[in-house]
Amino acid sequence: MQFAHLADTHMGYRQYGLSERENDFFEVFDQAIEEIVGERPDFAIHSGDLFEYSRPPTRALLTAQKGILRLKEEKIPIYAIAGNHDVVMRKNALPPQILFKDFGLKLISPRNPYYLEGDVFIGGAPYTSKYHSKQLVERLEGIEKSSVDFDKRILVLHQGIDRYIPYEYELKIGDVPQSFNYCAFGHIHERVVDDFGEGKLAYPGSTEIWRSNEVEGYRKNGKGFYLVDISGDVPEIENIDLKLPREFVKETIKYSHLQDELSRINQYISNLPRKPILMVTVEGGNFSRSEVYETLNQALSDSCLALRSNYRPTTVEDEKNPFEDGKEALDIKKMIEHNLKDFNNQQVNELATGLLRELSDGDLKTAEDMVRNFYEELYDH
Template structure:
């Protein structure tokens, strides 16, 4: 039964997109996050006495990998060498293998697959025979299907494992590099497919296992949740997958409601209580949404958002050592929205217009000229339906608040 660790999308050298006013004692944790996570993966491999470690592409974030990053990988590989654990690497769209652009020589236990798929054979300490197949990108934008190059050695007694950095054709989150279908993987009759490129953990099939482990460290607010690697135990009958959380920085979305709150102090206490319940072994970077209706609405919408965020972070860092990266105030005064919808006045028009925009999706169409602009499109990323809905809801809240304020003052 071969035992191994499968990780991908390490992205050494990538910056985590946190706010610039992050406290100094947290800055180093953020800067070192990907390195710390990878180091922990190597420690897990040694602790679990695995037969080998797989990296399925994008070990480095850039084609011109830094000497620091390469030297770091070499030192981690040497830790594995001391325990006779091989390390198998393919390069992806971020770090294509071009003209031997690895300036630092790696120890003898490291095998880097080239632009041709040549099977590598190994025998585990328990006597299991394993063939590994992998392909490194020859350039950043590789849009061909490399699967025809994966030719299975005719040995049914052995285990066959494929490393592939690419996008399953049904996925939409990333650029469609090295596109493939799950059915095409099945046709190869391998025992395990070690995928990379998609930053979200996914099991695309069970027999054989077709696995995206996700990236090892979330780098922005859309990459929420625990990140790390999979520990795999492989047999001819089944595969056992155990996720190992190794990322020292974790992005999360937290929502608090003002419905039963009457003061800013109560709000701070509620936020800090929720942060205190999070794990203490890592830094949580939080996207905080304040929602609901009630007395605090006017105080929150009347305050400068950066001042409110600073005040919450002062309390959060002091009490929990976590960080609120962004604050979204989505509160409303105490209103009955369904009642407003029925009324033939301006507030009713606002509510009905918002519902119509969401149902017909005309807002997205109206934004097309902006996102297709020859200059702007290089700096903008397409908005999801959820993000467009959030923008519409935000506009509704501002309009209703402003109109109600005028009514009260008149």
């Protein structure tokens, strides 16, 4: 028996405020659906963050509906959970996935913690914040008890695990039940496959590049979903790669060769089928950041969809080893946590560092959602 495992499609995300990037996420989702249909699995699992926002734009809803109906026409059931982006984390909130119940999507939720697909047990829970991990662990214990009479058991979660993201996790690896044949996880955007308990624990990663720090992982491992065969004693997992609509081009160039490097970059991106996202770091030499910024924009802005620039000029301080005197390099996250220590509140610390991360990445909408979720959760308890 085979199934498709995908997650983190984040439809409705208008990266860098660009409608073209929003369209890219839709295009990749459509491609994923067609690849699933072509593989003819017995069913599909989506492990959360189907959408970028809890109130998705109309086109995101229509794209999801079209894809789910396509699977229904091909008699491929789809099971899903809500991720942290899908819901406002407050009591009794409903994720947008509930809209597709009549189109064939089976939503795994506290009300319906598991389903049976033939003789396969598929159970799980929606995203739960770190502050309610105790309730999640109790819920997992109940799901595990419900699964004991079945030979094939799949656990579906959308959580960060301390083994993979030690500073931003919601669940410890020791709290994940080990009796399942396959743990179908979402939330981490890089592909992960590990031996775990009686089977495998896997993250298929996001289907598109959601943040620029995913570029290296994409080049190494691709983006897409998994095709999982659970017929044998141990699941067999195959990468199904998707072709992303446009390239993310990352370049580090020397200021002393600026013009030659800009010509080379322009030559490369002029041969691409679509305008790329271009990230350029200029390093070495003493230069004016504003002047180099203007030079980059004049040379490259017309040939790329978005230009993100960074600068590392050579200064007296740069030439010294920052660890020579035993002092640690500047850590903004630690500085924030230190200055917020009087609050004695880990939630406030995580809100502040999370806002730093999102605002540094230019993602104002996600930052707004974080603040709203923080206060709605605060006043709901």
